[in-house]
Amino acid sequence: MPRPVRLIAAGLLPFLAWGLAPALAQQGPGSAAPAAKVPAPRPTSPATPDPVFEAARSAFEARPEAERRAVQDALVWAGSYNSVVTGAFGRRTYEAIGAWQTRSGATSTGILDEPARAALLAAGEAARRAARFTVAADPATGLVIGVPERLLPKRSRLAGGTSPGGTRWQSPDGRITLDTRAAAPGEADLDALFAQSALVTPERKVTYSLKRPDFTVVTGETPAGKFYIRHAAGPAGIRGFTLAYDKASAREMDRMVIAIANSFVPFPDETPPVPTRPAATVSGPAAPVSPGAGPGAATGLVVGPRRVVAVLPGACSSPRIAGEPARLVRRDEASGLALLDGATPPGSPPALASAPAAPGEAAIVLAAGAEGATVTTGDIAASGLLAPLQPGAAGAPVLNRSGRLLSLVARLPAQPRLVAGVLPPLTHPLVGLAALKAFLGPDTPKAAGPDTPPLTAGAIAGRFAGAVVGVRCGG
Known part of the structure; x- marks a missing residue:
């Protein structure tokens, strides 16, 4: 059975869809630390x-x-x-x-x-x-959310047809709007809502989008404003919220977005999952730990039977492929490239591109994740790849729109900076085709002829997600 694929798209967004997004934060208050005398904070090397x-x-x-x-x-x-x-x-x-x-x-x-x-x-x-920030259940949808009532004193009911509808909070001048929405089971599809929210138009730029099996997040801006969209799916259907505001209020509202997102509980009547302790180097929401995620995690590309190429951290002992012990065949310390011998899935690797990546070229990244392969879209830049790559993407294959291998993602920062629980688009260094060929030698995937017509990200993921595996360091 094919593994699930998550799509993380960076690009331009259309109009705001009715609903918005789910749960990265279903937490409440929390706090701090006792006293001790230590020197002032100072920069540190990731290795020390x-x-x-x-x-x-x-x-x-x-x-x-x-x-x-x-x-x-x-x-x-x-x-x-x-x-x-x-x-x-x-x-x-x-x-x-x-x-x-x-x-x-x-x-x-x-x-x-x-x-x-x-x-x-x-x-x-x-x-x-x-701010008169009040966290309470929304009678129209059943979700719980915090509302800055000083800024959004106007409240009205949104019609929902056959669905439960929602609630709108708005500023007196109409420049700030918070909408909640809900759909009963079977009335809406999370994938379709995400696709609708991520439509491309010249008027809406998406600064971040994330899709997981049970929630989506879309953030972006228009010429005059900014928006934050979340959807969450559960047995009770789909619930979410949209926050839109003009750029004149951004200084105050950018902070308010974080508070509202942290207060959001889409299904308060359901028993929340037991949180998993996040990796020590990540400041953000807890993520499930899988064979492809966690301390020392990376992505490996299957290049042949029992052969996986990965980009590993400087200190990586006892590598494991998809949770199983693997043997280190050879390694290049400078680039982090490592060839591992271990159990591999039956997926076929992508063929090599006929030419190196060119600046401005659109690219697709397949990385190992807790729920299967993730797909991130980005653009080749002069110094690497501009994309919102998440922790664990080091070593992930970078493919062109024909599904041909352009490069691998090089080592990622040990201390990624997450904003509202997500890593924004950054320019990431790559391991190019020449270095990859020189390292792999006879294990190099075959080169292909001229590129075929462009494929969708979903089609590329369907072909090659089986060739991506999670790699961890340590037993």
Whole structure:
């Protein structure tokens, strides 16, 4: 049975669809850390543990989860933290605490003693009250969401035909709008809604889009405004929200987007899944840990029977392919390229492109993920690939629109910066065809003739998702 494929598309978006997006954050308050004296935060090499950062992590994680979440939530309202409230400590939380300490006139340590923690929580609560931010169930849809009622005092019911409909909150001048929507089981399809939201028009630019089996996220902007869209699917149907606002209000609303997203609970009557502890280097929402995700995770490309090429971190011991032990055949330390011997699925690898990637060329990236292969669209740039690649994409094959192999994604940063739980488009270095051929030698996939007519991302994924496997380091 083919594995599921997730699509992550970067490009231009059309009009706003009725619904919007789901659950990256179904959390509540959470918070912070005890006291300790350490030097000010300083830059660190990804390969060398930073004792200052580790001290801050230990102090933060010593607190109960509810307190950790409360601190992150207060940092959102203080304007220092722009990620998902999870209670997990990462570089984003560390820097947010330091920034708040600096603005408060204290020494930036990344560690909150009791008086500082109390002051931060009080400041966050004062900002929430000033916005009259009320988290409550929406009677029209059943979802729970936070609404800044000072900014959005106008409230009306949205007609839904045969579906439950929704609610609209709006500013007095109509420039800020928050809509909730719900559809009963069978009345809407998450894939179709995502495709509708991601239609290409010259008037709407998508800055990030993410599709997973049970939720989607789309963010972007128009010439005059910005928007955030989420859909969530569950046994009760599909629920979501859309937030749209003009750029004149962006300074305040950009922070409000994070607070609203963190408050969103699409199905409050359902038992939430037990959260999985995220990778230590990722500051963002918890993600399921699979054979292709987690500490030291990468993507491998099957190039032949029991042969997988991957790009591994500098210190990688006991590699595993799809959870099974693998043997290191050879490795190039400079590029991270590694050829592994291990169990491989029956998928066929893509043929090599007839020419190197050219700047401006559209590209497709297939990476291993917790729910199967993920597909990310991007564009070749002079210095690499511009795309919103997620942790675990190192070593992922980069294909042209004909499904021919252009390159592999090189090593990714050890400390990715997530915004609202997602990694924005960045330019990532690549391992080109020449370096790949030189390393693989006789194990190099066959070259192909001239490129065929362009294929859709879904068609490319259907052909080659079986040749992508998750690789982890350590037993």
